[in-house]
Amino acid sequence: MPFDADFKFEKFEEYYGDIEQVKKIICNCKVCGTKLVLSHLSDYKNLVVQETARCPECGSGSRKKIHVLN
Numbered sequence: 114m115p116f117d118a119d120f121k122f123e124k125f126e127e128y129y130g131d132i133e134q135v136k137k138i139i140c141n142c143k144v145c146g147t148k149l150v151l152s153h154l155s156d157y158k159n160l161v162v163q164e165t166a167r168c169p170e171c172g173s174g175s176r177k178k179i180h181v182l183n
């Protein structure tokens with residue numbers, strides 16, 4: 114399905130190490146290490162979840178990411 118190729122927003126190459134390490138990278142601020150506040154916005158019609166992450170401490174580490182539901 115060529116359709117799928119357009120939806121590879123997540124780059125798993127960014128992550129390294131074991132699962133705990135990966136969780137740490139995803140859930141903690143890169144600047145100060147505080148747990149990020151994550152919010153998810155599900156769009157089941159398009160089968161994606163929009164994730165926004167923001168650090169409550171320093172305001173850094175904010176990102177937006179699209180998860181594709183398979």
Ligand SMILES: [Zn+2]
Nearest residue numbers: 142145168171
């Ligand atoms: Zn921070």
